[in-house]
Structures are given as structure tokens and as C-alpha cells.
Amino acid sequence: xxxxxxxxxxxxxxxxxxxxxxxxxxxxxxxxxxxxxxxxxxxxxxxxxxxxxxxxxxxxxxxxxxxxxxxxxxxxxxxxxxxxxxxxxxxxxxxxxxxxxxxxxxxxxxxxxxxxxxxxxxxxxxxxxxxxxxxxxxxxxxxxxxxxxxxxxxxxxxxxxxxxxxxxxxxxxxxxxxxxxxxxxxxxxxxxxxxxxxxxxxxxxxxxxxxxxxxxxxxxxxxxxxxxxxxxxxxxxxxxxxxxxxxxxxxxxxxxxxxxxxxxxxxxxxxxxxxxxxxxxxxxxxxxxxxxxxxxxxxxxxxxxxxxxxxxxxxxxxxxxxxxxxxxxxxxxxx
Ligand SMILES: Nc1ncnc2c1ncn2[C@@H]1O[C@H](COP(=O)(O)OP(=O)(O)O)[C@@H](O)[C@H]1O
Ligand SMILES: [Mg+2]
Numbered sequence: 148x149x150x151x152x153x154x155x156x157x158x159x160x161x162x163x164x165x166x167x168x169x170x171x172x173x174x175x176x177x178x179x180x181x182x183x184x185x186x187x188x189x190x191x192x193x194x195x196x197x198x199x200x201x202x203x204x205x206x207x208x209x210x211x212x213x214x215x216x217x218x219x220x221x222x223x224x225x226x227x228x229x230x231x232x233x234x235x236x237x238x239x240x241x242x243x244x245x246x247x248x249x250x251x252x253x254x255x256x257x258x259x260x261x262x263x264x265x266x267x268x269x270x271x272x273x274x275x276x277x278x279x280x281x282x283x284x285x286x287x288x289x290x291x292x293x294x295x296x297x298x299x300x301x302x303x304x305x306x307x308x309x310x311x312x313x314x315x316x317x318x319x320x321x322x323x324x325x326x327x328x329x330x331x332x333x334x335x336x337x338x339x340x341x342x343x344x345x346x347x348x349x350x351x352x353x354x355x356x357x358x359x360x361x362x363x364x365x366x367x368x369x370x371x372x373x374x375x376x377x378x379x380x381x382x383x384x385x386x387x388x389x390x391x392x393x394x395x396x397x398x399x400x401x402x403x404x405x406x407x408x409x410x411x412x413x414x415x416x417x418x419x420x421x422x423x424x425x426x427x428x429x430x431x432x433x434x435x436x437x438x439x440x441x442x443x444x445x446x447x448x449x450x451x452x453x454x455x456x457x458x459x460x461x462x463x464x465x466x467x468x469x470x471x472x473x474x475x476x477x478x479x480x481x482x
Pocket of ligand 2: 195
């Protein structure tokens with residue numbers, strides 16, 4: 148199920164609780180698709196990175212090759228926020244007069260820990276990767292952070308798009324106001340004050356144009372991301388879980404949160420399923436898991452479900468990933 152669905156999509160998100168096997172599934176999926184001849188970009192947005200451990204090499208913020216046709220990136224939220232604020236700071240300093248540079252710095256350092264800042268910066272980077280990456284890659288696979296974080300992220304494009312739209316409207320009003328004042332021959336930069344400071348560094352017209360184009364580019368990216376995420380033809384979201392009580396409940400909750408954000412769940416991946424035929428102890432676990440799966444299926448009867456067996460050893464290195472990947476194509480239904 149996983150492989151056949153992913154083969155038809157351009158963007159795949161793998162989400163779920165920590166430790167359930169998101170990175171293993173995302174990596175194996177990416178590897179199988181790369182081996183099938185598609186150019187694939189694998190992106191981890193989880194602060195608890197383990198692409199590097201799994202692939203036994205260093206993965207960082209810029210794309211590096213893991214295998215033929217397969218590149219990978221690890222986005223570090225802290226570094227992403229810093230880069231994002233630096234970019235915003237550059238734009239602000241360019242647009243604001245020199246004597247306000249100190250204010251800009253103060254504002255930015257306070258922003259570092261503002262609520263939602265990590266998500267916003269991460270989303271901006273995801274939007275950029277999806278926007279630019281789809282020109283170069285046939286498939287982008289996101290290995291995401293544990294549930295709550297991802298669901299908030301998925302609801303953000305809508306919010307940020309609306310927010311940017313609001314700014315644009317304000318900007319356009321202050322631009323009109325500025326023009327009216329200029330026509331009266333007494334432009335004193337009041338339009339700039341509406342945006343947080345007086346403009347001297349650039350002419351008001353230059354400044355307005357620069358801010359507009361910045362906001363336009365941003366809105367365009369968020370809208371592109373939102374369209375991509377909400378389009379089940381291009382995008383698939385897989386939830387990985389273990390057949391245990393809490394992961395099942397969290398999966399049901401994540402599914403509801405995603406539905407509220409307009410995102411369809413393309414599949415449920417029940418990983419580390421205990422074998423029924425390897426002794427009495429594991430058989431009992433298997434039966435217990437079946438009860439939890441029943442709860443899952445009662446709440447979420449529709450998404451395709453795939454089970455993956457508990458393996459004797461960790462999924463580490465390209466050979467183990469390929470072997471794990473071979474299981475992703477198998478049709479496993481409910482036991
Ligand atoms: N089917 C499986 N059988 C046995 N171990 C697994 C299986 N899937 C994943 N693992 C192991 O479980 C651990 C957590 O997997 P990982 O993919 O890093 O989870 P996540 O990204 O969701 O935190 C890793 O050590 C991985 O090798
Ligand atoms: Mg992981």
C-alpha cells in the first residue's frame with residue numbers, strides 16, 4: 148500500500164509518535180522510490196534527528212546524496228529560526244533608518260522564543276523546499292516531528308497566508324495614505340510608521356515596493372504549500388503507529404486534527420507488529436495488539452492500513468533499509 152500510493156504522489160509526509168518508526172519508514176520509502184528511478188529528496192523536520200544514524204553519515208541543512216537518485220536534508224528548528232530571523236532582520240535593516248537598527252535587533256532577539264516562532268520558521272522553509280524542490284525532484288518525503296507539532300504545522304499555511312494577506316492590505320492602505328500625503332507635498336514617512344518605523348534609508352516608494360514584493364513572495368509560497376498539502380492527488384500523509392493503547396488514541400486524534408486542516412490521511416502504518424507464531428509470549432502480545440487495532444479500525448475504518456512486522460534487529464544501514472523497504476510494498480491486511 149505505502150509504495151503504490153507514494154509512487155503516484157509528489158509529496159509524502161510521514162507522521163506519528165516518537166519511536167514508532169517514522170524515520171525508518173520515510174527512509175525506506177525514499178530509498179525504494181529512488182531505486183525505482185524517481186529523483187527523491189528526503190527531509191527530516193524532527194528536532195530529534197536520526198537520519199544520520201540510520202544512514203550512517205552526516206546529514207545537515209543543505210542537500211547531500213545518500214544513494215543514487217536520493218538526497219537528504221535535516222532541518223534543525225533552532226538553526227532554521229536563526230536563519231529566518233536573520234533574513235527578516237536583513238530586510239528590516241535595509242528598510243528602516245540606521246538609528247533604528249538597535250530596535251530591530253531587540254525585536255528579533257525577543258522573537259527568537261516567541262510562541263509559534265519555530266513552527267513559522269520551519270513552515271517557511273518547508274514551503275520553500277516544496278516550492279523549489281518540486282522542480283528538481285519527482286518526490287519529496289518529509290520525516291516529521293511527533294504528532295502535535297506536525298498537526299499544528301499543517302494548520303499553519305492557512306493562518307500565515309491570512310496573516311500575510313492582512314499585512315498586504317495594511318501595506319496597501321498605508322501606501323495609498325502615503326501617496327495622498329506626498330500629493331499634498333508633506334510626506335513625513337507616516338506610512339512607514341504604520342509598519343514600525345520611519346523610513347529614511349530608502350525612498351518611501353522603494354520601501355513600499357520592497358515590502359510588497361517580500362510579502363507577495365511569502366504569500367505565494369504559503370498558498371502553494373497549502374494547495375499542495377490539501378491536494379490528495381499530489382500529497383499523501385501516512386501515520387505510523389504501534390499497536391498499543393496510547394499510539395492508537397494519538398493516531399485517532401492526529402487524524403482529526405489533520406482533517407480539520409483539510410488534510411486527508413492516505414494510510415495507517417502499524418509498525419513493529421508482534422508475530423503470532425514465535426512462542427506463547429509473543430502470541431499473547433499479538434492478540435493484545437489485535438484488540439488495540441480493533442479500536443483503531445472502529446474509529447478510522449477508511450484509510451488503507453498496512454502492518455509491518457517487528458524485526459529482530461534495528462533498521463540501520465542501506466541494506467537493512469532496502470530489506471525493510473521491500474516489506475512496504477506487501478499487502479498486509481488486518482490480522
Ligand atoms: N519494524 C521494526 N522492527 C524492529 N525495530 C524497528 C522497526 N521499525 C523501526 N525500528 C527501530 O525502532 C527505533 C525507532 O525507529 P525510528 O524510525 O527512528 O522511529 P521515529 O523516527 O518514529 O522516532 C529504531 O531503532 C529503529 O531501528
Ligand atoms: Mg525519527
